[in-house]
Amino acid sequence: MDLHYTRTAKFLHWLIALLLISQFAFGYWLDEIPRGTPDRGFFINLHKSTGIVIGLLIILRIVWRLLHTPPALPSSTPRWQQRAAAASHFVLYACMLLMPLSGYLASNFSKHGVKLFNAVRLAPWGSDDKLLYTIFNQTHQVTAVLLAAFVGLHILAVLKHQLIDRDHLLSRMLPRSSR
Numbered sequence: 001m002d003l004h005y006t007r008t009a010k011f012l013h014w015l016i017a018l019l020l021i022s023q024f025a026f027g028y029w030l031d032e033i034p035r036g037t038p039d040r041g042f043f044i045n046l047h048k049s050t051g052i053v054i055g056l057l058i059i060l061r062i063v064w065r066l067l068h069t070p071p072a073l074p075s076s077t078p079r080w081q082q083r084a085a086a087a088s089h090f091v092l093y094a095c096m097l098l099m100p101l102s103g104y105l106a107s108n109f110s111k112h113g114v115k116l117f118n119a120v121r122l123a124p125w126g127s128d129d130k131l132l133y134t135i136f137n138q139t140h141q142v143t144a145v146l147l148a149a150f151v152g153l154h155i156l157a158v159l160k161h162q163l164i165d166r167d168h169l170l171s172r173m174l175p176r177s178s179r
């Protein structure tokens, strides 16, 4: 039985991990730009645009994942660890989806909408509703913290497998030549 993830799963995992970490830094960096300046509008729209592209990739990854079963963990893995891995992967997918979705929804309940790559204006399809904007914007901020916490946990789990259990779990997600 092949215990490796497929090439598509690996490609999507590493591409999205890289993009998400950059988008994260971008999001927090936005706080540095003074409100009401032209720079802020420009960079917020850039963040929204890259976020939408990443969101579409995440949807593609989730659809692909629903159609493909991942490789089973080695049978020696304790049951609680198999359950913990499945649960934490579920939370990671949920946060990955909620991040761009909450940002997109917030933008559509504000008069600003989205100016795609500062070139194409997508008029908001919702009303300019302060309450809904705040709810989705807060969801965006809280999910960011939750996602960061679970990514941290995810990396700690991989390190534990690599350095303590020495079962080479990481190689399941690496190109075959680097095994």
Ligand code: HEM
Pocket (backbone or CB within 6 Å): 020, 023, 024, 025, 026, 027, 028, 030, 031, 044, 047, 048, 049, 050, 051, 052, 054, 055, 099, 100, 101, 102, 103, 104, 105, 107, 114, 137, 140, 141, 144
């Ligand atoms: C792909 C995933 C995305 C990630 C990882 C992400 C991450 C972040 C982070 C970390 C922040 C800073 C939060 C804070 O200051 O507490 C932020 C702010 C923001 N994001 Fe995103 N974002 C994503 C997608 C989007 C999308 C698709 C939109 C809109 C279409 C969007 C709109 C915004 C806006 C408007 C802010 C500024 C909020 C404010 O300062 O009040 N984001 N984002």
Ligand code: HEM
Pocket (backbone or CB within 6 Å): 013, 016, 017, 018, 020, 021, 065, 070, 073, 085, 089, 090, 092, 093, 096, 151, 154, 155, 158, 159, 169, 170, 171, 172, 173
């Ligand atoms: C934004 C960052 C990341 C996110 C959102 C993320 C998300 C995920 C998800 C959802 C899975 C489960 C795949 C599935 O079975 O459907 C997974 C698997 C995996 N990830 Fe990540 N990941 C991130 C970063 C990393 C990093 C930095 C490492 C390396 C230290 C890593 C190593 C792995 C490994 C080895 C697996 C396979 C686990 C197994 O064999 O069961 N990930 N990742």
